[in-house]
Amino acid sequence: MTLMLNASALQAVLDMPSTVQAVDRIFADLARGTAAQPTPSAMGVPSADSSFIVMPSVAAEPALASVKLLADIPSNAQRGLPSQRSLIMLADHITGDPLAILDGKVPTRIRTAAATAVATKYLSCPDSAVLGLIGAGALAVAHVEAMLCVRRFEKIVVWSRTEQRVTEFAAAVAHHGLDVVPMATAKEVVAACDVLCTLTPSVDPIVQGEWFRPGQHINAVGARPRPTEREVDAEGMARARVFVDHWGTAQAKSGDYLLALAEGAITEQAIVGELGQVAAGEIVGRRDAREITLFNSVGIGALDLAIGRLAYDRALEQGLGQSVDLSL
Structure with a gap:
């Protein structure tokens, strides 16, 4: 049956x-x-x-x-x-x-947020207190729940193109008891957070690498699995120590990786490895408190x-x- x-x-x-x-x-x-x-x-x-x-x-x-x-x-x-x-x-x-x-x-919504949480567990600083979200839809709500499984965040800073969506998001996560602060721009979110999640179906970069600060961890999650679409620009990929969910999938479907590679900002060696290798103890995730890390989440079966x-x-x-x- x-x-x-x-x-x-x-x-x-x-x-x-x-x-x-x-x-x-x-x-x-x-x-x-x-x-x-x-x-x-x-x-x-x-x-x-x-x-x-x-x-x-x-x-x-x-x-x-x-x-x-x-x-x-x-x-x-x-x-x-x-x-x-x-x-x-x-x-x-x-x-x-x-x-x-x-x-x-x-x-799909729940396991995507869970993968971000696993990456954050292994790659972010343990004392991370401020969660930054770019995008405020259902995936953002799921991410708050997932991230609280691995880190004790005290505050959420969030930006969306739609003000009403931020209001609905704040109501949906109110039971967690965290301070939710709407920000005027995506740049302000990056400036204020310890861990960043990009959760938009953006075609062109919505986050610039020049905004990244030492010690931050970035989860690039929202872009559709198409090699011409991305949320993070080439400088962002170049400045971070990058991990992927699956190497073959990233090579075929990750616009964040492939476009940075095509623009000459990175080489194939810029990818440290797969998240599973960190989870299995085969490679080191975060090496120090000032390192910038990035998890490029494309989605795998x-x-x-x-x-x-x-x-x-x-x-x-x-x-x-x-x-x-x-x-x-």
């Missing part, structure tokens, strides 16, 4: 602390070789702006193979639809049994696999979802 899990069921069974732990483990598993992460492939046709990205992974300990089909369609905004939509399929890694099909909205295992097991325990025999 295959379990069908919609967004409501997934919202009910997933929590951020468990997701952060699962994502931390799967990053380390990738480095150790007990999980495999191929480079994702993208498909499209000239008549549409849609890009369909296939994101597979397989892992021994979660005992799963998974694949996500991500539809990235910027013009959906004009239709009143989400610009990204996705489905995740889980299968037993030994028998191939199709275990579950998940709507991708909730898992292994994270969907990790959160898929968590969601599937809990849904079975709680009797959620709808079981379907696909073989009939």
